[in-house]
Structure formats: structure tokens, C-alpha cells
Amino acid sequence: DIQMTQSPSTLSASVGDRVTITCRASQTISYWLAWYQQKPGKAPRLLIYKASTLESGVPSRFSGSGSGTEFSLTISSLQPDDFAIYYCQQYAGYPITFGGGTKVEIK
Amino acid sequence: EVQVVESGGGLVQPEGSLRLSCEASGFSFTSYWMSWFRQAPGKGLEWVANIKQDASDKRYADSVKGRFTISRDNGKNSVFLQMNSLRGEDTAVYYCARYPVSGPADYWGQGTLVTVSS
Numbered sequence: 001d002i003q004m005t006q007s008p009s010t011l012s013a014s015v016g017d018r019v020t021i022t023c024r025a026s027q028t029i030s031y032w033l034a035w036y037q038q039k040p041g042k043a044p045r046l047l048i049y050k051a052s053t054l055e056s057g058v059p060s061r062f063s064g065s066g067s068g069t070e071f072s073l074t075i076s077s078l079q080p081d082d083f084a085i086y087y088c089q090q091y092a093g094y095p096i097t098f099g100g101g102t103k104v105e106i107k
Numbered sequence: 108e109v110q111v112v113e114s115g116g117g118l119v120q121p122e123g124s125l126r127l128s129c130e131a132s133g134f135s136f137t138s139y140w141m142s143w144f145r146q147a148p149g150k151g152l153e154w155v156a157n158i159k160q161d162a163s164d165k166r167y168a169d170s171v172k173g174r175f176t177i178s179r180d181n182g183k184n185s186v187f188l189q190m191n192s193l194r195g196e197d198t199a200v201y202y203c204a205r206y207p208v209s210g211p212a213d214y215w216g217q218g219t220l221v222t223v224s225s
Contacts, residue, residue, distance in 0.1 A: 034211040036152070043202055043215040044144075044152060055213070087152055091210035094166045096154035 002026055002090050006099030012107040017078045021102045023071045023088035032092035035064055035073045038101075039084045047086075048073065078104070109133040109214045113203045116219030119193055127188040127219060129203030134214075136184040137161075140206035143177060143188045144215075145199035153199075157206060158186060171197075193223045 003026040013019050023033065031051040036044040046055045048064035051071055061076045075082055083106055088099040115127040129141070143155040156177040157166045165177050176189040186203060200220050204212035 032210070038152075043217055045215075046211065046213045049211050049213075089152070089211060094157075095168050096157075096210075098152045098154070101151045 001095055002029060002093065002097050004088055004090055004097050004099040006086075006088055006102050008102060009100065010103045010105065012105050013078050014107045015078055015080060017107075019075045019078055019104065021073045021086055021088075021104075023066075023073070023099050025069045025071070025090055028068045029090045029092035031067050032090060033064070033066065033071050034089045034091060035062075036087045036089065037082075037084045038087065044087065075104075109205065111203050111205060111214055111216035113201065113216045113219040116201065116221045118222045118224065120225050121194060121223055123193050123223070124189070124191045125193065125221060127190065127201055127203075127221070129186045129188075129216060131184045131186070131203075131205065134205065137181050140208065141177075141179060141186040142204045142206040142212050143186075144202045144204060144212070145197075145221075146202070146218075147196070147199040150199075155201070156188065190221070193221075195223050197221065198223045 005024045007022050033051045035048040037047050038044045047058050047062050052064045063074050065072050086102045110132045113129050119125050140157050142157045145153050145155050158177045174192045179186045200218040202215050202218045204215040206212045
């Protein structure tokens with residue numbers, strides 16, 4: 001199975017900050033990497049797929065990069081609505097696997 | 108508008124069975140794989156199963172293989188998850204999601220809670 005390792009597990013930041021979350025795959029997954037945002041009591045929301053393609057309707061302050069085994073999600077200017085948990089997911093092969101999540105909280 | 112709505116969750120005893128349903132609307136159901144994911148209380152996301160458009164291909168997480176069965180009824184735009192031999196570790200919110208051919212899951216339902224306890 002492909003293991004996905006996210007860091008940090010918790011990130012404290014202020015509105016307006018630039019934040020970056022990283023995700024590492026245990027083996028190469030090309031660009032088959034997605035990022036999801038989840039708020040308490042809600043379903044995950046797809047933000048980015050194919051490592052860097054923004055899902056329709058997602059604000060442009062979100063961006064993704066990377067390929068192979070190293071990936072990152074960047075929020076260019078953190079907004080109040082962005083405080084949530086973020087998960088990376090590989091879908092290069094089965095089983096589909098997720099990172100452990102990064103909680104972005106208010107500093 | 109794409110919608111995915113789960114139902115069928117509830118309290119079940121260990122070793123019991125439960126069948127989850129998911130009704131989809133707002134898109135061409137027969138053009139998509141469909142998925143089930145789950146999230147245990149306070150924990151991260153876990154993929155459970157996928158089913159191909161014509162049900163000719165089904166994939167399962169090792170944690171549920173042999174106990175859970177995914178199926179679909181294209182005439183009713185619905186996907187199901189039959190869960191047998193349930194264990195305490197199966198307690199979770201179960202999400203149904205649309206899964207484009209090349210992935211990833213893009214539209215998720217709001218989830219249905221399954222609690223396995225005596």
C-alpha cells in the first residue's frame with residue numbers, strides 16, 4: 001500500500017498568512033494526488049486534483065504543486081473560511097490512501 | 108446540481124449487518140464509478156470501496172474485504188454498501204461519493220453514521 005505522510009499535523013496561522021502543507025508518498029504516484037478540505041461535521045470538499053489542477057469554484061488563493069513523491073498545498077493569503085482540516089489523497093492505485101490530515105487553526 | 112444522499116445508518120450490535128444506500132442525482136450516473144469512504148469519530152478519512160459504472164469491477168479496502176459488498180442499481184441511480192459481521196472498529200460516518208473515471212472523488216454526500224455497539 002502507498003503511505004501518505006502529511007506535515008505538519010497542526011498549523012497555527014493568522015488571517016493573511018501564506019501557509020504551506022506538505023504531503024509525501026511512500027512511492028511514486030506521478031501527479032495522482034488530490035487535496036481535500038474538511039470542516040467540522042461536514043463532508044470533505046475537493047480542492048485540487050492531479051496535484052495542481054484547481055477544482056471548479058475553489059478560490060485561486062489555493063494552489064498545489066509537486067509530482068512523484070513530494071507534494072504541497074499552499075494558501076496564499078489565509079482567510080477566516082480556510083480554518084479547517086486538510087487531507088491529501090493518492091489515487092494512483094488501490095487501495096486509495098489518505099494522509100493523516102493537517103489542522104489549520106487560528107493563531 | 109449534483110447531489111449524493113446517503114441513508115441507512117444506525118446502531119447495530121457486533122456481528123450484525125446493515126445496508127447503506129446512496130441516491131445520486133444531477134449527473135449521468137452510468138458514466139461514473141461510485142465510492143464509499145468512512146471516518147471514525149475524531150479520526151481521518153479512509154477509503155472503503157469503489158464500483159465501476161457497469162458493476163463489472165469492484166475494489167475493497169483490506170479492512171472490509173470479505174465482509175462488505177458494494178453494489179449499484181443504475182435504473183435507480185443508487186449505490187449500496189452491504190455490511191456484514193460488523194465490528195466496533197467499523198463505527199464511523201460513511202460517505203458516498205461520485206468517482207470520475209480517472210478520479211478522484213469529487214462530490215460527496217453528507218454522510219450517515221454507523222455505530223457498532225452492544
